Amino acid sequence: MQTGFAFTKLADRLTSIAELAADDLDLLARMPCTISHLASHENVLRRVQAPSHCCLLLRGYLCWRDGPVGQITSIHVPGDVPDLHTIASPTLEPALSALGPVVVAFVPHSFFREISSLSPNLGRALALLNATDLARLRNWSVNIGSRDSLARVAHLICEIAFRLRAVGLANDFRFPSPFVQSDLAAACAISAVHVNRIIQELRRRNVLHWQSKTITITDWQAFAYLADFEPNYLGLRDPSSASRHQPIRPAPAAEAAELATSQ
Amino acid sequence: MQTGFAFTKLADRLTSIAELAADDLDLLARMPCTISHLASHENVLRRVQAPSHCCLLLRGYLCWRDGPVGQITSIHVPGDVPDLHTIASPTLEPALSALGPVVVAFVPHSFFREISSLSPNLGRALALLNATDLARLRNWSVNIGSRDSLARVAHLICEIAFRLRAVGLANDFRFPSPFVQSDLAAACAISAVHVNRIIQELRRRNVLHWQSKTITITDWQAFAYLADFEPNYLGLRDPSSASRHQPIRPAPAAEAAELATSQ
DNA sequence: CGTTCTATTGACTCGATTCAAACTAAGTGG
DNA sequence: CCACTTAGTTTGAATCGAGTCAATAGAACG
Numbered sequence: 001m002q003t004g005f006a007f008t009k010l011a012d013r014l015t016s017i018a019e020l021a022a023d024d025l026d027l028l029a030r031m032p033c034t035i036s037h038l039a040s041h042e043n044v045l046r047r048v049q050a051p052s053h054c055c056l057l058l059r060g061y062l063c064w065r066d067g068p069v070g071q072i073t074s075i076h077v078p079g080d081v082p083d084l085h086t087i088a089s090p091t092l093e094p095a096l097s098a099l100g101p102v103v104v105a106f107v108p109h110s111f112f113r114e115i116s117s118l119s120p121n122l123g124r125a126l127a128l129l130n131a132t133d134l135a136r137l138r139n140w141s142v143n144i145g146s147r148d149s150l151a152r153v154a155h156l157i158c159e160i161a162f163r164l165r166a167v168g169l170a171n172d173f174r175f176p177s178p179f180v181q182s183d184l185a186a187a188c189a190i191s192a193v194h195v196n197r198i199i200q201e202l203r204r205r206n207v208l209h210w211q212s213k214t215i216t217i218t219d220w221q222a223f224a225y226l227a228d229f230e231p232n233y234l235g236l237r238d239p240s241s242a243s244r245h246q247p248i249r250p251a252p253a254a255e256a257a258e259l260a261t262s263q
Numbered sequence: 264m265q266t267g268f269a270f271t272k273l274a275d276r277l278t279s280i281a282e283l284a285a286d287d288l289d290l291l292a293r294m295p296c297t298i299s300h301l302a303s304h305e306n307v308l309r310r311v312q313a314p315s316h317c318c319l320l321l322r323g324y325l326c327w328r329d330g331p332v333g334q335i336t337s338i339h340v341p342g343d344v345p346d347l348h349t350i351a352s353p354t355l356e357p358a359l360s361a362l363g364p365v366v367v368a369f370v371p372h373s374f375f376r377e378i379s380s381l382s383p384n385l386g387r388a389l390a391l392l393n394a395t396d397l398a399r400l401r402n403w404s405v406n407i408g409s410r411d412s413l414a415r416v417a418h419l420i421c422e423i424a425f426r427l428r429a430v431g432l433a434n435d436f437r438f439p440s441p442f443v444q445s446d447l448a449a450a451c452a453i454s455a456v457h458v459n460r461i462i463q464e465l466r467r468r469n470v471l472h473w474q475s476k477t478i479t480i481t482d483w484q485a486f487a488y489l490a491d492f493e494p495n496y497l498g499l500r501d502p503s504s505a506s507r508h509q510p511i512r513p514a515p516a517a518e519a520a521e522l523a524t525s526q
Numbered sequence: 527c528g529t530t531c532t533a534t535t536g537a538c539t540c541g542a543t544t545c546a547a548a549c550t551a552a553g554t555g556g
Numbered sequence: 557c558c559a560c561t562t563a564g565t566t567t568g569a570a571t572c573g574a575g576t577c578a579a580t581a582g583a584a585c586g
Contacts, residue, residue, distance in 0.1 A: 064401065066401050066402070066404075066405050067402075067405035067408075067409050068409070068491065069409045071404065071405050071408050071409050073400075073401040073404045073405065074401070085393070085394045085397050087390070088387065088390030088391055088393065088394045089390070089391055089394035089395070089398075089498065093495060093496065094401060124351065127350070127351030127352070128351055128352055130348070130351065130393065131348045131351045131352035132352070133397060134348055134396060134397065134400065135352075137336075137397065137400035137401060137403075137404065138327065138329050138336040138337070138357060138400060139329070139330075140400075140404050141329075141334065141336045141400065141403050141404050141407055141452075142329050142330035142334050142336065144404055144407050144408045144452070145330075145334050145407045145452030146330050146331070146332045146334050146452060148573075148574095149573080149574070180531085180532065180533090181532075181533070182532085189404075189407070189408030189409060190574070190575085191574070191575055191576075192532095192533090193533095193534085193535090193574090193575075193576080193577095194573090194574060194575075196532095196533060196534060196535090197534090197535090197574095199533095200534085228331065232356055233356065235352065411541080411542095412541080412542070443563085443564060443565090444564075444565070445564085453542070453543090454542070454543055454544080455564095455565090456542090456543075456544080456545095456565095456566085456567090457541090457542060457543075459565065459566060459567090460542095460566090460567095462565095463566085
């Protein structure tokens with residue numbers, strides 16, 4: 001996994017919310033980073049590489065766990081920088097934890113500061129990335145607070161699928177799900193037993209297929225409807241398509257090959 | 264209500280999370296703004312002064328309402344800039360709404376950009392302000408997701424009281440509460456009827472007094488305990504005291520004196 | 527091939543919702 | 557100043573979604 005792969009992931013994500021110029025991509029391509037692997041439920045120990053680095057998620061899922069019961073307050077997909085805000089704020093109590101096996105890249109804060117000052121456009125894109133975090137957190141509260149448990153779980157799955165598509169993954173509404181049911185429980189603030197019953201109900205309704213660590217949404221329309229899913233809050237430029245990714249630019253052949261096999 | 268008042272409010276708030284230099288305060292003091300009043304449950308119509316302005320809350324409470332049922336996803340106290348993130352992000356669907364009568368100041372985005380570039384320290388303070396929004400949103404999810412309704416309501420009230428104290432208000436744990444019970448319901452994601460029963464329970468336990476639009480927490484220790492309240496997430500520099508406000512600058516001596524007597 | 531983690535199932539319990547009605551406070555206009 | 561209206565609070569009874577507990581079944585792993 002070469003560092004060019006990391007660059008591609010971030011570029012995909014930024015492109016999903018803002019328009020980047022060729023110069024911006026050139027700047028991004030110079031991103032220094034060190035790759036690291038995590039086992040399921042392992043924490044990103046921010047005192048190691050952090051606090052001077054951010055964590056760019058390359059493969060798998062990360063989540064923030066917070067509060068006395070370790071509730072999940074957000075889930076991140078490849079291309080995200082879950083701790084982007086640590087550039088500004090030193091403190092943090094919640095834990096950044098892996099859902100399933102994970103590959104991350106540590107990128108120094110200084111790099112983000114640098115590209116922000118060199119390209120106002122990139123700076124804006126990064127600020128936007130932060131802003132979408134806010135919007136998603138609000139939506140997370142709304143999900144937990146105002147939907148019944150079926151819609152709650154479905155909404156979570158919708159969000160993950162949609163965000164994966166925005167960075168060129170899960171194009172066919174099929175994606176890896178290394179989650180255990182108690183993970184979903186911690187994310188939706190319901191009991192693990194109840195999650196189980198809901199998954200069964202979703203299967204019974206023929207909208208969801210979940211087998212061998214892979215989720216397939218078999219009827220997106222119906223699924224999104226019963227999830228009460230309305231993706232505007234994600235701030236994606238083109239919510240309907242899952243286009244942009246692969247050859248962002250000329251695309252070094254090795255990277256393209258890896259992208260094709262990844263996920 | 265002169266514009267100097269607006270400056271003071273923001274300075275108090277920023278001082279609560281970061282150290283400001285005399286120069287920073289001088290910069291802040293030049294803040295241009297237009298004052299505006301809102302009736303209870305009135306929305307800040309961001310298409311009027313916005314999207315080129317931020318909204319600095321001077322008196323009363325604002326909240327963001329989101330989702331199909333208008334759930335409250337955060338509450339803001341004087342000194343807050345609830346829509347600071349709009350500098351980066353244009354879009355927003357949730358509504359910024361008044362809880363009780365409110366006074367706000369509209370401050371142009373350009374002012375914040377300007378002071379950020381003139382003083383890196385101020386820029387950092389503003390970024391921190393944004394970061395604390397994230398932390399509070401996470402905590403909001405945790406509150407809704409993992410506490411029973413009694414603790415949930417109590418925690419909300421704790422947070423409000425604590426944040427008011429951080430900007431020099433509610434020093435005696437007594438503060439205006441123009442909220443109606445259905446507001447608390449929308450914030451805690453429980454029914455209004457149940458909020459009523461909880462308030463009564465809190466009164467019965469002699470920890471809370473709520474009369475004539477004023478809340479008094481009569482036993483902070485007990486109240487914070489049953490709220491499971493742990494204020495670190497607010498990112499306040501000195502969580503224990505409610506010091507800094509009025510004479511922000513001229514008199515170091517006066518501040519010291521005030522520190523000694525406060526709390 | 528056992529150990530351990532995860533998924534599944536059933537029975538019971540309980541917190542919270544809903545619905546509806548009564549009551550109180552705060553305006554408003556005659 | 558009182559009748560009328562409206563918004564908010566309080567109360568009770570019935571209901572239900574979701575939690576808990578506990579036991580079983582299955583999958584993954586060394």
